[in-house]
Structures are given as structure tokens and as C-alpha cells.
Amino acid sequence: MTPLKWDEKYILNVKEIDDEHKNLFSLFNRLQDGMNTGKSRAELEHALSDLIDNTVLHFATEEKLMQQFSYIGFVEHKRVHDALIAEAKELQENFSQDRIELSEQVSVFLSGWLTDHILDMDKKYGPLFKK
Numbered sequence: 637m638t639p640l641k642w643d644e645k646y647i648l649n650v651k652e653i654d655d656e657h658k659n660l661f662s663l664f665n666r667l668q669d670g671m672n673t674g675k676s677r678a679e680l681e682h683a684l685s686d687l688i689d690n691t692v693l694h695f696a697t698e699e700k701l702m703q704q705f706s707y708i709g710f711v712e713h714k715r716v717h718d719a720l721i722a723e724a725k726e727l728q729e730n731f732s733q734d735r736i737e738l739s740e741q742v743s744v745f746l747s748g749w750l751t752d753h754i755l756d757m758d759k760k761y762g763p764l765f766k767k
């Protein structure tokens with residue numbers, strides 16, 4: 637799978653959030669590069685863990701801002717965040733227990749998880765946070 641390319645379509649014009657999204661793209665690409673170049677299991681585990689840990693931190697940033705701005709979609713957005721994290725942690729656990737390999741399918745899930753979520757859900761709060 638090719639690396640994720642940052643594009644202006646992902647920009648929300650909320651600097652803190654845009655910076656965090658860019659960082660997640662970069663962490664995903666590090667993981668993807670590790671998969672493409674046959675890095676060790678320990679290195680891949682480390683890269684996956686960085687991606688998931690930073691995603692958890694990013695979701696917390698967003699949720700704090702949503703509450704601060706009384707965002708009407710907060711409950712639904714948080715529900716989606718929680719489901720994404722649960723799914724990612726299950727994947728992480730399965731990989732660390734040697735039950736799965738990091739495959740193309742995993743990459744597609746993780747990259748779609750990042751890009752679709754930004755375009756579908758994050759874009760909705762952008763205008764409120766910008767004010």
C-alpha cells in the first residue's frame with residue numbers, strides 16, 4: 637500500500653487539530669513503511685503502538701474542545717472515537733499475541749479509519765472551532 641498523502645481536503649483550519657491529524661498521517665506512514673520494508677515484529681509493534689497512543693491523545697483533544705464549545709454532535713462523535721479505539725486495540729492485541737499479521741487489509745482499515753473519519757465527522761465541527 638502507498639503512503640497516505642496529506643492534502644488540503646483534510647484541513648479544518650483549526651491549527652491544533654490539523655497538526656495532530658498530520659502527525660497521525662506521519663505515524664501511519666512510518667508503520668506502513670515498516671511493513672513494506674520488512675521491519676521486525678518489535679519495530680512494527682512499536683510503530684503501531686505510537687499510532688494508537690497518539691490517536692487516543694488526539695481524540696481526547698477533540699473531545700475536550702467539543703465540550704468546551706458545546707458541540708451538538710459530541711455524544712455521537714465520542715461514540716465513534718470509542719469504537720475506533722476499541723477496534724484498533726483489539727487489532728494491536730491480536731498482533732502482539734501473534735494471532736494476526738499486519739497485512740494489506742490492516743493497512744486499508746487503519747488508513748480508511750484516519751481519512752474517512754476526518755472527512756466524514758471531523759469536518760462537521762471545523763466551522764464551530766474556527767469561530
Ligand code: FEO
Binds near residue numbers: 754758
Ligand atoms: Fe480527528 Fe474525531 O478525530
